[in-house]
Amino acid sequence: MVGSYASRMPVKREGLIRSLQNTTADKRFFCQAYLRWKTLTLSGQNRIALVSEDVGGDLQHPINNLGILFSDDVKRKEVRRIIHDAFDSYLVIDPTNLGRLRFKLSPREPVNDTEERGLHQEAVQFHAAASPIEIASDGVKAFTGIITAIIAGDPEVITIDEPEAFLHPSLSFNLGKEIGRATTGSEKRLLVSTHSADFVMGCIQSGARLNIVRLTYQEGTATARILPSQAILRLMRNPLLRSTGVLNGLFYKFVIVTEADADRAFYQEINERLQLFEPEWGISNCLFIHAQNRQTVPTIIRPLREMGIPAAGIVDIDVLKEGGAVWSDFLGSGFIPEIERQSLGQMRGQIKQTFDESGEDMNRDGGVEILLEDDKEAANNLFDRLGNYGLFVVRRGEMESWLPELGAQGTDQLG
Numbered sequence: 001m002v003g004s005y006a007s008r009m010p011v012k013r014e015g016l017i018r019s020l021q022n023t024t025a026d027k028r029f030f031c032q033a034y035l036r037w038k039t040l041t042l043s044g045q046n047r048i049a050l051v052s053e054d055v056g057g058d059l060q061h062p063i064n065n066l067g068i069l070f071s072d073d074v075k076r077k078e079v080r081r082i083i084h085d086a087f088d089s090y091l092v093i094d095p096t097n098l099g100r101l102r103f104k105l106s107p108r109e110p111v112n113d114t115e116e117r118g119l120h121q122e123a124v125q126f127h128a129a130a131s132p133i134e135i136a137s138d139g140v141k142a143f144t145g146i147i148t149a150i151i152a153g154d155p156e157v158i159t160i161d162e163p164e165a166f167l168h169p170s171l172s173f174n175l176g177k178e179i180g181r182a183t184t185g186s187e188k189r190l191l192v193s194t195h196s197a198d199f200v201m202g203c204i205q206s207g208a209r210l211n212i213v214r215l216t217y218q219e220g221t222a223t224a225r226i227l228p229s230q231a232i233l234r235l236m237r238n239p240l241l242r243s244t245g246v247l248n249g250l251f252y253k254f255v256i257v258t259e260a261d262a263d264r265a266f267y268q269e270i271n272e273r274l275q276l277f278e279p280e281w282g283i284s285n286c287l288f289i290h291a292q293n294r295q296t297v298p299t300i301i302r303p304l305r306e307m308g309i310p311a312a313g314i315v316d317i318d319v320l321k322e323g324g325a326v327w328s329d330f331l332g333s334g335f336i337p338e339i340e341r342q343s344l345g346q347m348r349g350q351i352k353q354t355f356d357e358s359g360e361d362m363n364r365d366g367g368v369e370i371l372l373e374d375d376k377e378a379a380n381n382l383f384d385r386l387g388n389y390g391l392f393v394v395r396r397g398e399m400e401s402w403l404p405e406l407g408a409q410g411t412d413q414l415g
Contacts, residue, residue, distance in 0.1 A: 040155035042146055044165050050145035051133050053102040056095065065152040066101040069093060073113060075151050080109070082147050082178050086171060087140055092116050094127040103144065104130035139166040143175055150182050157189050164196035176202025184208045197247040204236050214250055214308060225308040235303050240296055244289050249304050252287040255311040257300045263399045264290040267314060294319055295326055298333030301390075305335065312390035316398040317367045320352045334389035347382045351375065367397040 042050075054066045062068045069076045070093045083091040089105040095117060104127060110116040115126050133141060142165065150158060163179075164172040176199040183190050184207060194200065203210050212227040235241055249255040258264045268288040275282030291297040297313045304311035319330065327348060331341045354375045355362045362370070368379045383393045394401060 038154075038156040040149055040153065040158045042149060042158070042160045042163075044142075044161065047145035047149070047160075048138060048141045050149050051103050051141050053097070053100055053134075056099055056101045065148050066093060066103070068152040069148065070095065070101055070117065072152075079144075079148055079151050082174075083144055084109075086143060086174050089131075091133075091144065092127070092130060094130065095119065096124050096127050103133040103148075105133055105136060105140075106130035137166070139168070139171060142166045143171060146175065147178060147182075150179060156187060157191070158183075159191045161193050162195065163192060164194060164199050169196075169198040172196045172198040173202040173205075175199060176204075177206045179203065180206025180208035180210070195251050197245065197250065200247055200250070201236075201242075204232060212250065216253070216308075218253065223308070227307055231306070238299070240292065240299060241303065244291065244300060246289065246300055246304065249287055249289070249309050249311070250307065253285040253310070254283055255287045255289065255304050255309055256283075257297050257304075257311060257313045258288065258290045258399075259294045259297060259315055260292065261290045263314065264288045266399055266402075295322070298329045301333040305333070310390075312392060314392045314394065316363055316394050317396075318363050318398075319393060320348055320355065320362070323349065323352075330391065331386075334386070334391040336386075336389050336391075340385075344382065344385065347378065351379045351382060363397045365397070367401065368395045 050065060054064050056070070057063055057067050059067055059071050062071050069079060076093065080091050083089065083105075087105070089107065090109045092104050092106045092110060093116065094102050094104045096119060098119075106126070106129070110126060114120075115123055117123070133144065146160065146163060149155075160179075163175055167175065176196075179190065180203045182188075192199070192203075200212065209229045210232065211229055212232060214223075214225045214227065216223045235246070256267060258267055271282050271286060271288070273282075275284060289300065291300050291313075294315045297315055301311045301313050313333070315330075319327075322330065323345070327345060328341060331344060336344070354371055358370050360366075360370045368376045368383075371379060380395065383395055386393060396402070
C-alpha cells in the first residue's frame with residue numbers, strides 16, 4: 001500500500017530467504033516483493049492523502065503513520081519541529097474521536113504529552129482549539145504528508161515526484177533541507193524528480209550526499225548526465241555561484257552569462273521581444289544571469305558547461321585589457337584548446353596596444369570602429385574565434401552601444 005506501512009509487520013525474513021535459495025525465479029520474485037515492501041512512493045495526490053484521518057488500531061503495534069507518530073514521542077516531536085519552522089503552527093495528533101487519529105494544527109504547543117495524547121477534559125479542550133489539517137492549503141498538506149511519511153516509517157527507498165508542487169520557493173528549500181537531514185546517516189535512498197533549484201539547494205544545505213542526474217530531451221535525442229556529489233559541493237562552496245542562482249541553469253536548455261545585472265536585464269528583454277515578434281531570432285528556454293563583473297564571468301560559465309549545460313558569455317570590449325591569468329581563465333571557460341590560447345593571447349596584447357595608441361576609449365568611443373582597417377580586421381578575427389566557443393564580445397564597446405540613438409546609459413531608459 002503506497003504511503004502506508006500496513007505491509008510492514010514483522011516477518012522472519014532470514015528464514016524466508018533461505019527457503020527461496022534454490023530457485024532463481026523465486027529469488028527474483030522475492031527481491032521484487034522486498035523492494036516494493038521497503039519502497040515509499042510519494043506522488044502529487046497521495047502525499048496530500050497521507051494527512052487524512054485514520055484508524056488508531058493497536059498502538060502497541062501501529063500500522064500507519066498516525067499510529068507510529070502517536071506512539072513515538074521522539075518522531076512526533078521532530079515532525080512538530082519541522083512543521084512549526086515551516087508554518088509557525090504546531091502539528092498535533094488528536095485522539096479524541098475514539099478509535100480514530102487525526103492531525104491538527106495548534107496555535108500553541110501542548111504543555112506535555114498527556115495533554116496531547118490524553119482523553120481527559122483538558123486534552124479535549126486543547127484539541128478543540130486546534131484546526132483540522134484538512135482545512136489547510138494543499139501546500140501545507142503536501143509538505144506535512146511528505147515529512148510524516150519519511151520520518152514515521154522506515155522506507156529504504158523513497159521516490160518523490162516533483163516535491164515542490166503546491167509549495168512556494170522558501171518552502172521548497174525547507175523541504176529539501178529537512179528531507180536531506182532525515183536521510184543523512186541512514187541507509188535510506190531518496191530518488192527525486194524535480195524542477196526546483198530551491199529544493200536542490202535545500203538538499204545541498206542539509207549536508208546530505210547527493211548526485212544530480214540532468215535529463216534532457218531535444219530534437220529527438222535523450223541525454224542523461226550525472227553530477228557527482230563532490231562536484232556539486234565544490235560548486236556550491238563558491239558564494240558567487242550560490243548568490244547568482246547558477247543552479248537554476250539545471251532546468252534550462254541554455255544559459256547566457258553577462259557582466260552586470262543591467263546587462264542581463266537588457267539582453268533578456270531583447271530576447272523576449274525577439275521571441276514575441278521575430279521567433280526565429282529569439283532563444284527559447286534560456287536563462288540570463290549576471291556575474292557581477294567581467295572577471296567572474298568565466299567562474300560561472302565553466303561549471304555550467306561541466307554540467308553539460310550550453311552556456312555562453314557576453315562581455316564588453318574592454319575584456320581586452322585583461323591579460324595573464326584573467327585572460328587565460330576567460331579562454332579556459334570556453335574550453336578553447338590549450339594550443340590555441342597562446343596565439344589568442346598574443347593577438348589580444350597587440351590589439352590592446354593599438355587601442356592604447358589611438359588615445360580613445362574603446363568602450364565609449366566606438367569599439368573596433370576607432371581602429372584602422374587592418375587593425376579592425378584583426379580585432380574582428382579575434383572576436384570571431386572567441387564567438388565560435390560561445391565567448392561573445394560587444395565589438396562596438398559596451399552594452400549601451402547597441403542603441404546609441406537612444407542615448408541610453410542603462411536599462412532604465414528602455415521602453
